[in-house]
Amino acid sequence: MTRDQGGEQILLVDDNPTNLQVLFKTLEGSGYRLLAARDGEAALYTAKRAKPSLILLDVMMPGMDGFEVCERLKADPDTADIVVIFLSALTDSQSKVHGLAIGGVDYIAKPFQADEVLARVRTHIKLQRLERALARRNTELEDENQRILNAVEEGIFGLDAEGRVSSMNARAAELTGWPQADALGEPLLGLDLFPGDDGLNQSLSLLCEAGVSLRKNHAEMTRRDGKPLQVALSGSARSEGGAVLVLRDISEWLANQRALEQARNEMDQQRQHLAHIERLSTGGEMAAGIAHEVNQPLTAVTNYARVAHRLLADLPEEKRAKLDDVLNKIGVQAERASAVIQRMRSYVKKPSGAKSVINLNVLLKEVLALAEVDSKVNRTRVVLQAAGDLSSIYGDEVQIQQVALNLIRNAMESTAAAGSHRPVEVSTFPAGGHVCFRVRDFGLGLAREVEEQLFSPFVTSKEGGMGIGLSVSQSIMQGHGGDIRYEANPDGGAVFICEFPPCVADV
Incomplete structure (x- = not known):
């Protein structure tokens, strides 16, 4: 059996049929050919015959566990280069370290998120392609250099x-x-x-x-x-x-050296990108947990305020009116805080990947509500100018919110840093057959060297920033068939414009 011409083969190994079904549904339609094994022996046999590009390997299996399977795969020259990702309910550091030490490249804890598994599989498949391409290119360049020297x-x-x-x-x-x-x-x-x-x-x-x-x-x-x-x-x-x-x-030799260096740099960038994705995933889970925990006491505060309202009947009129006013304010502020927490939970949740028809004006109003806390922290207002004749767009609501919120937060921080009192302007408008929104600030603007590589990963003008917000935003926009571009604000500051194709039904 050889690799399918349509894409890489992936071997799924788990003794639980339900888990195998979940993994099949997760990866089905992703362009990979899927194989399955129910135990360690079957996994080794299939890997030897099919030589898949990647194995999703359960750790806790009867007989031969996943760690032993991995060790035997790496000891065999025919299967040593197969990428192994462990899937396990064992989440202690010792198990993770052991899995990576014996040759695994990643460790995903159960229960897993389907989109996380797919993202990691795609990333490691891409890394493997680059490694193989780099190895081939390295061999080709070495042979070519030798031929040049001889000829x-x-x-x-x-x-x-x-x-x-x-x-x-x-x-x-x-x-x-x-x-x-x-x-x-x-x-x-x-x-x-x-x-x-x-x-x-x-x-x-x-x-x-x-x-x-x-x-x-x-x-x-x-x-x-x-x-x-x-x-x-x-x-x-x-x-x-x-x-x-x-x-x-030596002109050709120098060109080959530059090409080899470029291939190495691409590999390093992919590895750094994977590390940043992991940290972002962890940060999102932490934010969701905090939101959940804070929301519970806020709900309790609201309930206690309602109970206190019912107890006011036995108090004199003068005291009852004052306490009634105070309790109303407590309830309003608790509900307001709960709404902020709920918006934060909605934002940090992993995108479902499902797309729907979206009213861009309504979406931006929700984003402005989500950015209310940042607006107060930066002491910067945000105003929305919504076009009345705007077509709907089709896309992933959470991803588009992510793009808009990132641009608005950047604009508020730049405005605050410049000491400007002018508000950040957010507007929607149709242009050239596209549905657009613009975020304009009157802040510090961007240095020329930052402008030239603005949407490259890990490029940032913010102290302590990771430099991936605009790179991710560009990927999201291009994934929706649109684009994002930057313009310098003639009045000082920056302007970012996002363009979407309209819904087919609205065209």
Whole structure:
């Protein structure tokens, strides 16, 4: 059995049929070919035959547990490069550390979230593709460099005792652009191959005059036609007098080195991106837990205020009126705080991936309510100018809220840092067949070096920021068939514009 041409194979290993069904439904339709095994022996047999790209491996299985399966996979050269992600109800640090130490690349605790499993599987599949591409490219580049070294003829100059060119091969003429008829008998330094490089020219003088050896791995040579050429050169004295200078074109070798470095940088960025995703996931779970815990005492405060209202009947009229007013205020503020907590819980929940028809004006009003606390902290107002003839859009409500809230919070923080008293302006409008919203602030604006790579991961102008908000926002917008762009505010500050395609029914 070989890998399916339609996509990578993934082996699901769990002794619980229900868990296998959940995993199948989670990954079904994601472009991967799914295989299953109910125990360790079957997992090893299937992995040996099918050689899947990735294994989702349960730890607690009868007989051979997941840790032993992983150890045996890594000990076999045929299966050692298969990516292993552990799935387990064991959440202690010791189990996680052990799983990673024996060759697993990730550890997902049960009960798991379906979208989290899919996201991690996709990330590790992508990392594996990059690793394989990097390994192939590395081998190709090494072979290519060797072929270049073996095949390329070097340019050779023979010099007499006075440093004049006494001989040269065809490759030397080709590299320098100097025909033999013009170069023979001329002083080597008179060819002016390295203008402006005083150190190298001095070394060439010592070679010509005293036979002092030289070696330089990289220098920029200027051909007779004025074009630059990257070369390596070496020179040594001849026993019969004079010297020999050897030139080698290294332009292609340098380009290959740059390509290899770029591939390595891409790999590092993917690993950093995975680490940031993990931290963001943990932070979201913590925020949801805090919201849940705070909401309970707030509910209790509201209930106690209602009970106290019923007890007011036995008090004198004057005291009853004052206490009634106080209790009303307690109830209003508790309900208001509870609403803030509820909005926070809705925001940090993992997106369901389900899309629906969305009224952008209504969505932005909800986002402004969610940003109310930040508005007070930054002492910055936010005003919404909603277009009345706006078409609906189709998308994931939570993801679009994430984009809008990120832009509004950035705008408030920039406005507060600049000491501006002008409000952040949020507006909706149709333009060029798209449904758009704009966030404009009158804050500090962006430095030019930040503008040039604004939507790149881990680029930020905020102290302590991670620099992934705008990168994630761009990915979300492009995933909805739209885009996000930046403009400098002529009055100082920044303007971000998001564009969505309208619903088909509204077109």
